[in-house]
Amino acid sequence: MSADIVLSVRGLETEFQTDDGISKVLHGVSFDVKAGQTIGLVGESGSGKSVTAMSIMGLLPKPYGRVIGGSVNFRGTDLTNLSVNEMHEIRGDRISVIFQDPMTALNPVHTIGRQLVEVLKLHRPELSKKEQQNHAIEMLRKVKIPMPEKRFAEYAHNLSGGMRQRVMIAMALACKPDILICDEPTTALDVTVQASILELMRELQDETGMAMIFITHDLGVVAEICDDVAVMYGGKVVENADIFSIFDNPQHPYTKRLLSLMPNMDDEPKQKIKIAPIDPAEFPEFTGDLGI
Amino acid sequence: MQELLKVEGLKQHFISGKGIFRKGYTIKAVDDVSFSVAEGETLGLVGESGCGKSTLGRTILRLIEPTAGKILFEGEDISACNALQMRQLRREMQIVFQDPLESLNQRHFVGMILEEPFIIHKQGTPAQRKEWVKELLEKVGLPAESVTRYPHEFSGGQRQRIGIARAIALKPKLLICDESVSALDVSIQAQILNLLLDLQQEMNLTMIFISHDLSVVKHISDRVIVMNAGKIVEEGLVKEIYANPQNDYTKRLLDAIPITHPSQRKKRLLANTR
Ligand SMILES: Nc1ncnc2c1ncn2[C@@H]1O[C@H](COP(=O)(O)OP(=O)(O)OP(=O)(O)O)[C@@H](O)[C@H]1O
Ligand SMILES: Nc1ncnc2c1ncn2[C@@H]1O[C@H](COP(=O)(O)OP(=O)(O)OP(=O)(O)O)[C@@H](O)[C@H]1O
Numbered sequence: 001m002s003a004d005i006v007l008s009v010r011g012l013e014t015e016f017q018t019d020d021g022i023s024k025v026l027h028g029v030s031f032d033v034k035a036g037q038t039i040g041l042v043g044e045s046g047s048g049k050s051v052t053a054m055s056i057m058g059l060l061p062k063p064y065g066r067v068i069g070g071s072v073n074f075r076g077t078d079l080t081n082l083s084v085n086e087m088h089e090i091r092g093d094r095i096s097v098i099f100q101d102p103m104t105a106l107n108p109v110h111t112i113g114r115q116l117v118e119v120l121k122l123h124r125p126e127l128s129k130k131e132q133q134n135h136a137i138e139m140l141r142k143v144k145i146p147m148p149e150k151r152f153a154e155y156a157h158n159l160s161g162g163m164r165q166r167v168m169i170a171m172a173l174a175c176k177p178d179i180l181i182c183d184e185p186t187t188a189l190d191v192t193v194q195a196s197i198l199e200l201m202r203e204l205q206d207e208t209g210m211a212m213i214f215i216t217h218d219l220g221v222v223a224e225i226c227d228d229v230a231v232m233y234g235g236k237v238v239e240n241a242d243i244f245s246i247f248d249n250p251q252h253p254y255t256k257r258l259l260s261l262m263p264n265m266d267d268e269p270k271q272k273i274k275i276a277p278i279d280p281a282e283f284p285e286f287t288g289d290l291g292i
Numbered sequence: 293m294q295e296l297l298k299v300e301g302l303k304q305h306f307i308s309g310k311g312i313f314r315k316g317y318t319i320k321a322v323d324d325v326s327f328s329v330a331e332g333e334t335l336g337l338v339g340e341s342g343c344g345k346s347t348l349g350r351t352i353l354r355l356i357e358p359t360a361g362k363i364l365f366e367g368e369d370i371s372a373c374n375a376l377q378m379r380q381l382r383r384e385m386q387i388v389f390q391d392p393l394e395s396l397n398q399r400h401f402v403g404m405i406l407e408e409p410f411i412i413h414k415q416g417t418p419a420q421r422k423e424w425v426k427e428l429l430e431k432v433g434l435p436a437e438s439v440t441r442y443p444h445e446f447s448g449g450q451r452q453r454i455g456i457a458r459a460i461a462l463k464p465k466l467l468i469c470d471e472s473v474s475a476l477d478v479s480i481q482a483q484i485l486n487l488l489l490d491l492q493q494e495m496n497l498t499m500i501f502i503s504h505d506l507s508v509v510k511h512i513s514d515r516v517i518v519m520n521a522g523k524i525v526e527e528g529l530v531k532e533i534y535a536n537p538q539n540d541y542t543k544r545l546l547d548a549i550p551i552t553h554p555s556q557r558k559k560r561l562l563a564n565t566r
């Protein structure tokens with residue numbers, strides 16, 4: 001099946017300025033995002049998944065972080081060349097992101113209802129004020145926030161971790177973006193709520209043809225929702241294939257390792273998990289300086 | 293086995309949504325909860341997002357004052373402790389927060405963040421403390437250079453591990469882990485779970501392990517509590533609950549266990565639309 005490529009990441013290199021000097025984090029990351037499909041970004045903690053998302057969105061912490069090489073092609077435009085203002089327009093309207101840490105993205109001094117309505121004002125200006133409010137409450141209901149009419153007037157710090165994540169998801173989905181980047185969006189959600197959220201995302205995908213980049217460490221979620229998977233290790237994509245190839249015929253030693261350690265409900269409780277140390281000799285392409 | 297922690301009729305009620313013209317409403321985040329944990333035992337705590345797990349964890353450590361109820365640690369009612377006694381006790385009762393940024397001082401180097409507990413409790417010489425910090429970093433799989441970096445310079449999962457390292461620094465008797473491995477890839481997650489099992493063996497650590505991941509809970513716990521809307525709805529040995537859940541919510545939770553291969557997708561979708 002060949003689908004339109006809406007976003008093409010090529011040879012992305014990103015570095016940070018730290019107290020100890022320059023630290024290069026991305027060593028040439030490449031992958032394609034297809035319309036109406038979901039690509040999973042998995043990989044070791046610290047391998048550069050979030051930094052990849054931030055680099056695409058132009059949201060690296062300034063002035064310490066910067067893209068020093070490669071391109072991010074979105075409909076004929078290289079996003080890495082856009083000005084701050086141009087990028088601001090693309091963000092939210094065409095590309096939305098759900099951050100790994102919701103508290104950095106939610107405004108602590110405004111109620112979550114007000115923040116949702118702000119989003120709708122921008123993206124659904126045709127709706128009346130009352131309609132926007134109702135729509136916002138409806139979004140909260142869809143992400144399974146209990147008593148949404150009451151919770152509408154709540155501040156983010158009074159919500160549980162998983163509720164914050166779901167408010168972020170509601171805000172991102174309300175924009176109906178072309179591309180949605182989700183960075184560990186379901187880490188605090190129990191399986192029942194998680195299933196409804198994945199369903200909701202899939203519905204929107206069917207309806208609008210939204211493409212998704214789904215960053216997660218949860219291989220169950222990957223199996224559930226992704227069409228393609230890119231596996232990252234040490235600031236590089238070490239394997240990139242369709243979902244069945246990844247699960248049935250993994251090529252890279254790190255991918256094999258991940259699949260072999262996938263938690264299993266049949267494991268004996270309270271036994272140590274057998275993990276072999278990573279053998280650097282198995283990772284010839286890795287030349288990074290992450291020291292992990 | 294000796295009882296380490298006992299909680300009796302614990303309540304944590306919040307008044308929310310109160311404004312100049314609004315009366316507000318009560319959220320019973322923890323509502324009459326009683327249970328106990330034995331020394332060296334791991335108690336898994338699961339339940340729907342928002343059911344009160346994190347609030348229960350914080351209330352046990354008196355980071356928020358309970359609305360009602362008793363918390364007994366080694367038989368002593370800690371609700372009666374003054375601030376100084378509480379500080380002493382916190383050395384033995386540690387929590388790894390769900391949101392690591394909340395608990396890590398943003399303006400300190402990671403080296404300082406990890407050394408601070410030893411300084412506060414007057415342990416070791418500066419050289420010894422540096423050595424302990426190095427060991428802690430190694431245990432959670434972070435490079436030694438991390439000491440001169442700030443928390444915001446780390447990835448989500450790396451921050452989680454800094455939180456874990458700090459919490460185990462003083463070898464507490466009770467460790468509450470709130471979604472502490474939720475952002476870790478399976479290979480590092482396995483390493484951390486092994487570390488916790490080791491600590492339990494070495495120093496008879498007692499744990500309350502909050503997680504939405506049922507396979508992880510099964511792996512690490514002796515006993516499980518299932519919460520729903522602030523109340524305990526089911527409690528028992530891991531084996532029994534997983535094999536024979538009594539409560540409706542527990543059943544739904546176990547039914548919704550994630551798939552392990554993309555070919556299982558269809559089946560599940562059908563099962564869900566029942
Ligand atoms: N502001 C920064 N300054 C310096 N280094 C940074 C900064 N932000 C991230 N890094 C480093 O970049 C690397 C990649 O981080 P990133 O957050 O992308 O990892 P990740 O793959 O998302 O991991 P996780 O699964 O743990 O969230 C890490 O080694 C991290 O320490
Ligand atoms: N300071 C507060 N003020 C008002 N309500 C609060 C406060 N803290 C928590 N709550 C509410 O208490 C309930 C329980 O929250 P808690 O964070 O304990 O849930 P949780 O079980 O940890 O959920 P999650 O799995 O999503 O982290 C939620 O409805 C939350 O909104």
Ligand SMILES: [Mg+2]
Binds near residue numbers: 100183447449
């Ligand atoms: Mg990340």
Ligand SMILES: [Mg+2]
Binds near residue numbers: 160161345347
């Ligand atoms: Mg919580």
